[in-house]
Amino acid sequence: MVTVFLAGGSADRGETAYSRAAREFGRRVAGEGWVLRTGGGSGRSVMGAATDGSLGAGGRVEGVILRKFWGIRHRGMGSMKALRTFSGRKAALFRGADAAVVFPGGYGTLDELGDLLTLKQTGFLDLPVLVVNVRGYFAKFLAWERQMGREGFLYGPRLFTVSPTPAAAIRRLKALLNTQA
Numbered sequence: 001m002v003t004v005f006l007a008g009g010s011a012d013r014g015e016t017a018y019s020r021a022a023r024e025f026g027r028r029v030a031g032e033g034w035v036l037r038t039g040g041g042s043g044r045s046v047m048g049a050a051t052d053g054s055l056g057a058g059g060r061v062e063g064v065i066l067r068k069f070w071g072i073r074h075r076g077m078g079s080m081k082a083l084r085t086f087s088g089r090k091a092a093l094f095r096g097a098d099a100a101v102v103f104p105g106g107y108g109t110l111d112e113l114g115d116l117l118t119l120k121q122t123g124f125l126d127l128p129v130l131v132v133n134v135r136g137y138f139a140k141f142l143a144w145e146r147q148m149g150r151e152g153f154l155y156g157p158r159l160f161t162v163s164p165t166p167a168a169a170i171r172r173l174k175a176l177l178n179t180q181a
Contacts, residue, residue, distance in 0.1 A: 002034040002177060003062070005093050007112040008046030008103030010039060018104045021134045022046045023053035025101070025166035030059025032170065037093060039108075040065030040081075042074040046103045051077065064092045090115055099128045099173055102160075104137040120159045128176040129160040132169050138162070 008022055026049070029036045036054040038047045040063025054061050055076050062079040066089055070082050083089045090112060094100070102113050119125035131138050142162065148154045161176070163169035 002032070002098045003037055003096055004029055004034050004173065005037045005097040005100045006047065006050050006103065007039075007093075007100065007105065007109050007116075008050065009105035009109060010041050010045045010047055011106065012043035012045050012048075015044060017135050018046050018137070019044060019049035021132065021166050022050040022103050025103070025132065025169060026050035026053025026055075026059065026061075027057040028166055028170045030054045030057035032174070035060045035062060037062045037064065037097060038074075039063065039089075039093070040073050040077065041069065042072055046105055048074060050103070064089055086111075094119070094125060094127075097127060098177060099130065101130045101132060101169060101173070103132050104134055117159050121156070128173065130169050130172060130176075131160050131162050132166065133162050133164050 006025070009018065013019070026036055036050060036059060038051050038061065042048050051061050051074050061077045063074060063077045064081045064083065065073050066086070067082045067084055073080055081092055083092060094116070100116050102109060116125065116129050120129065145154070161172055163172050
């Protein structure tokens with residue numbers, strides 16, 4: 001069974017290009033028969049849209065939420081864990097995942113992406129990381145990454161793959177997961 005951890009915005013911003021893309025990604029994950037793991041929140045956020053997309057397509061979704069936010073959990077998930085700390089939550093989100101996919105979001109998303117890449121670079125985590133660059137959202141992050149490389153703060157190959165759309169992300173995941181098997 002393939003488990004895909006999705007990081008993305010938790011703010012309830014209404015319907016956006018980002019939530020539409022996340023919903024499509026959730027549907028496609030369900031179509032592959034994969035498990036989607038998210039932060040467990042509900043609403044019209046990026047994570048909530050991915051959850052709704054997967055559940056609407058008959059998929060299985062696991063949530064890992066902070067106890068502080070238990071009241072806003074998505075009630076349709078088959079599995080939900082509540083943890084006290086951000087570090088514990090991140091460890092639970094990453095544990096047992098076969099891949100991590102990062103959608104647009106805010107500080108929490110940046111924190112999760114930073115942890116994923118740090119753990120991967122230091123050899124504590126070995127899984128594909130994909131950044132879904134909906135509407136060019138990550139363009140400045142990618143420019144910053146190039147700057148870090150030019151300044152000598154990064155070494156080795158890029159630790160993540162960039163995909164412009166949910167469909168491209170799924171195709172890339174299938175290729176990456178087949179090569180790891």
